[in-house]
Amino acid sequence: MIHHRWSGKRALLAVTSMGLAAALVAGCGGTTKDSAESGSGSGANSEKVADPNAPIKEGLQIAFLPKEIDNPYENIVDQGGIAAVAELKGTGKEVGPSDASASSQVSYINTLVQQNQDAIVIAANDPNAVAPALKDAMAKGIAVVSYDSDAAVDARQVFVNQADSESIGRSQIQMVSEQIGGKGKIAILSATPNATNQNTWIEFMKDELKKPEYKDIELVTVAYGDDDDQKSFQETQALLSSNPDLKAIVSPTTVGISAAARYISSSPYKGKVVLTGLGTPNQMRQFIKDGTVKEFALWDPEQLGYLAGYAAAALASGQITGKEGEVLKAGKLGERKIGKNGEIILGPPTTFNADNIDEYDF
Template sequence: MKHPLFRRALFAAPAAAAVLFASACGGTTIDDAQDSETTGPTGTADPNAEIPEGLNIDFLPKQLNNPYSDIVNAGGAVAVEELAGNFTERGGTEPTADSQVEYINAASQAGSDVIVIAANDPDAVCPALNEARDNGSAIVGYDSNANCTDIFVNQSSDELIGTALVEMISEQIGGEGTFAVLSATPNATNQNAWIAAMEEVMAENEEYADLEMVDVVYGNDDDLDSFQKMQGLMQSYPDLDGVVSPTTVGVAAAARYVSDSEYKGEVAVTGLGTPNQMSQYIHDGTVEEFALWNPSDLGYLAGYAGAALKAGQITGAEGETFQAGELGEYTVGADGEIVLGEPTRFNADNVDDFDF
């Protein structure tokens, strides 16, 4: 069946520049909240604090016009609408830290209450984020964290994702052989954490002793660049058994290359992708299985987490809880991490049951 949050998000997809939502309902306002006792990231959590209407919540993806980010932020827009806030999507078309700094500053100057960011670099964006926090913004990382966020909404745990990726490539190449990784950008914190988790899983489990990761290359979350990097991998390693791409842009580009090459049926392609972009490669036999969480849910959870943070329901301390709309109750883990859940695997049996 089609996921309910994604169906809702179809009616609230964010525009490339800004999409604003307002509510005519009565209730707590930002001015009311500012008159109450100090709560939030620098104060004491009050789980019963009301989320004020009219919060300005800015989503900064790694880049605009990325199919995955579009789905994530559509979920965020739904959450902000439910919270009677104002949603804005900001960003450039290149996945660089310099580009993000510009839009962080713009959000701060516009009076953003919450900045939700998928960082292109864990450190380079921090001076701008810290300044935005000083100006009153609560800072939420999602998808790819920075080293200066108040909380981080993780699509899954690094260990769960790393384990799923290793299990899939191992199953698809018969438990032994060589594979390479086609990643996004060299500084993407989520990609690097997942690759490190893969290496740890392989090192700690004897069943993977005959697997060898021979290379990691970077397609910069660009379709053409990723396609060319996949081509380069096969030229460098003509006997390669498989490729793992933990990025939706990369895995689709890798599958497209293999589907029209002599390697189809010989080289396994797996990783993290969306059912809509990968179903054709499942059905034509290029890809056996891949995984992902529901991207719309990730944005939806990040929107609610940011509002809870700004309202003071949570501060980012371990053990705090908050309600995330239709997703239910979530608990803040160690280091301010909030985990959406386990990744879902997609194959010929279920890929057509999802629409995102």
């Protein structure tokens, strides 16, 4: 994860060779500050009726709560969201804990409720740990949107998802299989054990491995770097020392893949162990160019935040409630239809390699 800026340089690309389903990170919504209850098809009061013609309220106060405040990827996402809120003549801010533990976000949610924010946009460290505090926020008329890593379905109104979770998970196996010739031992370097998105992707990765074409690939372990750079670095070292015949590491987290690349780039494993997963071009560029990594993938995180910002503003203004079938007007990203359980999908990721990485700046 990376800088604290809104570059706005790239729109989300069309479907890439990964074949991922369209649309990234989603969130539901529906209540305004004028009502005590929130309306949504995802656990809130579904009787709340959206008014798609309602104007976006000016002066909205919208807070973005990442898994941890120093997570570079989520910093980019949140800056995209803050830029969207500014477009809508509101004020956005980013607050969050310094660690990604399960309960670390709860006190921040409680403070944002006390501050009477119009909306909270959160990437949940643990879907259930944050649920009571988020439900309290919704009961007080605060719109709640989750992004990247979902909260419990009844504890938010909209979930803005990067892309179809199944496609993300399966494509990781497809990508690593191609790079190791369809055979060998692999390991997964994940974020935190309770991260909703990571666990969902990993389950689809495991399911993909059951297909006959992957019979010669063995997943030996799943390690957790807790979305901490140093721990992810150490976990990479441990994976390789304890599995001397490991062929590849798949890290579906931008903190993990960059830390793993840093270790491998200066080790005897460079050129021998494949590393792939999800990362940002700016953090991975040097590792693509020095041959440590051949290719990896990601969506545009700024656009993910931008979409979440528009969803939060629309919820807080009563344009949407998070009910399936409603349409979100998302500025320069156009319209997105809300799916089941209040999910909005951004769009397909892009695969980055030596041929295209210099075309991107995020």
